Amino acid sequence: MFSKKNMPCELTVSRVVQETQDAVSIWFEVPEHQWATFSYTPGQFLTLRIPGSGEREPVARCYSLSSSPHTEDELAVTVKRTAGGYGSNWLCDNIATGTIVSVLPPSGHFTPQDLNSDMVLLAAGSGITPIISIIKSALLEGDGHLVLFYANQDAESVIFGEDLRYMAKQFPERLILIEWLESERGLPDRETLSELCSAYKNRMYFVCGPAAFMDLVGDVAHHVGIPHGNLHREIFQSLRSDPFDTEIGVKQSMTTEQARLVVYLDGDRAELQWPKDLTLVEVLLNEGFSPPYSCREGGCGACVCKVIDGDIQMRVNDVLDEDDIEEGDRLACQSLPITDTVIVTFG
Numbered sequence: 333m334f335s336k337k338n339m340p341c342e343l344t345v346s347r348v349v350q351e352t353q354d355a356v357s358i359w360f361e362v363p364e365h366q367w368a369t370f371s372y373t374p375g376q377f378l379t380l381r382i383p384g385s386g387e388r389e390p391v392a393r394c395y396s397l398s399s400s401p402h403t404e405d406e407l408a409v410t411v412k413r414t415a416g417g418y419g420s421n422w423l424c425d426n427i428a429t430g431t432i433v434s435v436l437p438p439s440g441h442f443t444p445q446d447l448n449s450d451m452v453l454l455a456a457g458s459g460i461t462p463i464i465s466i467i468k469s470a471l472l473e474g475d476g477h478l479v480l481f482y483a484n485q486d487a488e489s490v491i492f493g494e495d496l497r498y499m500a501k502q503f504p505e506r507l508i509l510i511e512w513l514e515s516e517r518g519l520p521d522r523e524t525l526s527e528l529c530s531a532y533k534n535r536m537y538f539v540c541g542p543a544a545f546m547d548l549v550g551d552v553a554h555h556v557g558i559p560h561g562n563l564h565r566e567i568f569q570s571l572r573s574d575p576f577d578t579e580i581g582v583k584q585s586m587t588t589e590q591a592r593l594v595v596y597l598d599g600d601r602a603e604l605q606w607p608k609d610l611t612l613v614e615v616l617l618n619e620g621f622s623p624p625y626s627c628r629e630g631g632c633g634a635c636v637c638k639v640i641d642g643d644i645q646m647r648v649n650d651v652l653d654e655d656d657i658e659e660g661d662r663l664a665c666q667s668l669p670i671t672d673t674v675i676v677t678f679g
């Protein structure tokens with residue numbers, strides 16, 4: 333039987349930590365019977381259901397885990413207010429110890445394959461949240477060398493500043509911390525980033541921050557010659573659909589054309605007929621299975637699977653790069669079969 337790992341769970345907030353004037357960390361207590369469901373790798377995210385208010389419908393929002401599975405027992409996400417953002421403002425204004433929140437289990441693939449790798453991590457603003465999770469795990473579990481470039485508007489807006497400076501002191505041989513304040517030096521510039529990337533060409537890169545920052549880093553990395561597959565960027569889209577809606581199982585097919593599907597999930601194997609106009613997530617839900625997914629819009633990466641044999645095409649892909657696709661990765665929520673037989677595996 334397939335696991336129910338993507339089903340929403342109710343978690344209790346164990347504490348709320350004010351990180352800066354407009355950012356809070358929300359810590360969740362995970363009951364022992366849900367430890368396996370909420371196991372995660374550094375860099376992954378949680379999807380939270382934010383209650384509606386007045387005429388406002390509930391919304392779902394993805395937030396990176398700032399905790400590390402190697403250094404903390406509880407899970408934490410860190411949320412920064414965004415101007416006009418309903419989800420972040422609701423959380424910053426209302427969340428408190430004891431609040432019960434509906435949460436989808438961790439997902440995402442912005443995570444190092446090897447914690448021993450030498451890495452360059454670039455974060456701007458609240459983009460530090462998945463990055464600090466990776467740093468904590470890499471320092472404790474790995475033996476690689478890390479450089480963190482961390483840009484913020486001003487000294488007051490730096491999230492985890494003290495923690496990061498402490499880690500840099502504790503691991504002076506392994507963590508170089510470069511802090512950049514826009515109030516003193518303006519926005520991070522191409523020349524500075526080029527110098528940094530040129531000095532560490534063969535490392536793995538992890539980048540998270542506003543779109544303009546990530547675009548600049550991506551462009552610089554390309555010009556400096558960082559191998560495409562070494563550059564990992566965390567991209568969050570606003571969710572249009574509701575990933576907490578579990579009543580989406582039956583999606584009618586309008587075609588008689590079918591492929592043969594062999595699917596592996598959590599060590600189980602199933603063989604199914606796959607109507608060629610339904611996505612892989614839809615056909616699995618129709619058949620009563622529970623594949624991993626969150627946004628169902630091709631924007632989060634929660635549903636990544638790997639093609640072992642045959643081929644599938646994606647309707648939308650805002651997550652995977654050419655190298656991921658070359659290696660067989662596909663977004664199951666956007667995947668339609670091309671060949672008559674497809675073998676895929678999750679996880």
Ligand code: FES
Pocket residue numbers: 624625626627628629630631632633634635636651663664665666
């Ligand atoms: S569920 Fe988000 S990309 Fe497929």
